[in-house]
Amino acid sequence: MNWNRMVQSMAGAAALAMAASFPMAAQVSPAGGPGIPGNPSPMGSTSAMTKEAEGWLTDLIKINTTNPPGNEQIAAMYVAGVLAKEGIKAELLDLTPGRSAVVARLQRSAMAESSRALLLVAHLDTVPVDKSRWSVDPFGGVIKDGYIYGRGAIDDKGMLAANLAVFIELKRSMAHLNRDVIFLATADEETGGDASMRMLIAGHWDKFAAGFAINEGGNVFVNKGKVHYTGVQVSEKVAANIAVIARGTSGHASQPTKDNPVIHLAAAVEKIGNYSAPVHFTSIVRRYFEGLAPLEDDEIGKWIRSMETSDRGEHAQRVISDASPLWNSMLRDTIAPTVLTAGFANNVIPPEARANLNVRLLPGDTIDVVLNDLNKLVNDPQVRLEVQPNAGLAAPPSSLESDLYGLITKVVTQEFGGAPALPFQSTWLTDSAQLRLHSVQAYGLVPFPLAQEDLKRMHGDDERIPLAAFDKGVDVLVKIVKGFAVAH
Numbered sequence: 001m002n003w004n005r006m007v008q009s010m011a012g013a014a015a016l017a018m019a020a021s022f023p024m025a026a027q028v029s030p031a032g033g034p035g036i037p038g039n040p041s042p043m044g045s046t047s048a049m050t051k052e053a054e055g056w057l058t059d060l061i062k063i064n065t066t067n068p069p070g071n072e073q074i075a076a077m078y079v080a081g082v083l084a085k086e087g088i089k090a091e092l093l094d095l096t097p098g099r100s101a102v103v104a105r106l107q108r109s110a111m112a113e114s115s116r117a118l119l120l121v122a123h124l125d126t127v128p129v130d131k132s133r134w135s136v137d138p139f140g141g142v143i144k145d146g147y148i149y150g151r152g153a154i155d156d157k158g159m160l161a162a163n164l165a166v167f168i169e170l171k172r173s174m175a176h177l178n179r180d181v182i183f184l185a186t187a188d189e190e191t192g193g194d195a196s197m198r199m200l201i202a203g204h205w206d207k208f209a210a211g212f213a214i215n216e217g218g219n220v221f222v223n224k225g226k227v228h229y230t231g232v233q234v235s236e237k238v239a240a241n242i243a244v245i246a247r248g249t250s251g252h253a254s255q256p257t258k259d260n261p262v263i264h265l266a267a268a269v270e271k272i273g274n275y276s277a278p279v280h281f282t283s284i285v286r287r288y289f290e291g292l293a294p295l296e297d298d299e300i301g302k303w304i305r306s307m308e309t310s311d312r313g314e315h316a317q318r319v320i321s322d323a324s325p326l327w328n329s330m331l332r333d334t335i336a337p338t339v340l341t342a343g344f345a346n347n348v349i350p351p352e353a354r355a356n357l358n359v360r361l362l363p364g365d366t367i368d369v370v371l372n373d374l375n376k377l378v379n380d381p382q383v384r385l386e387v388q389p390n391a392g393l394a395a396p397p398s399s400l401e402s403d404l405y406g407l408i409t410k411v412v413t414q415e416f417g418g419a420p421a422l423p424f425q426s427t428w429l430t431d432s433a434q435l436r437l438h439s440v441q442a443y444g445l446v447p448f449p450l451a452q453e454d455l456k457r458m459h460g461d462d463e464r465i466p467l468a469a470f471d472k473g474v475d476v477l478v479k480i481v482k483g484f485a486v487a488h
């Protein structure tokens with residue numbers, strides 16, 4: 001593919017002034033770059049719409065929405081400006097100063113039927129960067145060697161640009177909708193604070209109430225240049241934190257004591273680090289592994305199929321857990337020590353030492369059971385474990401029987417060379433849990449086919465998305481949404 005375009009750019013305050021009439025942005029893209037895994041045919045991947053979407057993505061990357069502080073309002077105004085150019089009225093939903101979401105709707109008829117509506121969700125904010133570790137400006141919207149580089153290129157500005165493309169495609173093609181389609185760009189997803197989906201639902205639910213949603217959370221996994229499978233996220237684990245607090249007698253470091261809390265904390269953390277919670281199969285994880293077994297090599301496939309057998313089950317669970325941190329975390333509650341705090345002077349034994357444990361619960365498991373098990377394990381009167389406030393809430397899984405789930409699996413299987421779709425329980429959190437708690441059948445699908453090499457850069461250094469994968473993902477998302485929301 002090869003294309004040339006006028007170069008324009010925007011950043012910062014300019015976005016505010018120009019949001020309402022922002023011209024289509026553009027970049028010069030090189031030819032070549034990585035191919036489209038699992039899709040040898042060129043399929044509309046060079047369509048004008050995907051090229052425009054690449055421009056929106058690079059523009060969005062240039063609007064720094066690192067959270068904290070987020071400052072999503074500027075990006076929200078940019079998005080509203082892109083929609084306004086298409087004659088679509090978007091509304092900014094203000095959450096806290098400088099932080100807004102943006103919502104727009106394509107209506108089927110004057111009478112809203114929210115239970116049928118389809119919501120396209122993406123978040124405006126990104127995690128921070130360590131600029132010194134990047135090879136390009138993380139907020140430059142750089143296109144290089146067939147990739148768009150930048151913070152948010154995958155998570156989640158790529159999806160945001162794809163949602164824009166889908167929404168605008170519906171509008172331009174004057175599609176005859178069989179349900180409302182709602183576009184929503186949210187704020188504060190990465191820290192889940194005062195400007196997050198929780199607050200948005202509490203204050204503005206009527207603006208985007210829907211029965212179905214497509215959000216981030218699932219991925220098209222590429223392995224050795226081919227799509228291995230598509231994980232459609234229908235459920236997610238629940239986060240909580242536990243503080244480990246060791247107390248002892250403070251004193252002069254020249255005369256060490258056995259009750260030094262640093263030593264007791266270290267011993268507790270070591271025990272916890274070596275601990276594995278018992279395996280529980282949720283219905284989703286069972287379905288996932290059933291679908292996965294035939295895709296893996298014979299050896300792994302054999303162990304996957306043995307995980308629930310009475311004779312070899314335990315050994316098989318260990319083999320599969322050791323083979324992949326993702327699989328390990330799908331099978332059980334996990335506990336990761338993340339922050340240690342102790343001491344204030346090199347020559348003083350401190351009175352207290354603390355650790356934070358980040359716990360990820362399977363939906364349905366409770367933190368009290370984990371706490372009880374850890375207390376038994378640590379078994380030290382000097383060490384106390386305390387569940388921290390603001391634990392997440394478990395949501396029921398989205399249905400595997402809905403028309404939308406059926407359609408997603410059909411389209412991705414066709415589009416990605418026959419690689420199947422598997423129901424996916426993500427170990428990470430998304431806004432979909434909040435939606436599922438409001439009876440939305442929410443499906444997580446970042447539609448871009450991505451290799452581990454690129455996926456692991458999310459939240460890391462040199463985040464990037466292959467242009468070919470982005471284009472393909474936009475096409476796939478258009479097909480899914482048209483299939484679901486356009487009357488045939």
Ligand SMILES: [Zn+2]
Pocket residue numbers: 123155156189216
């Ligand atoms: Zn995200």
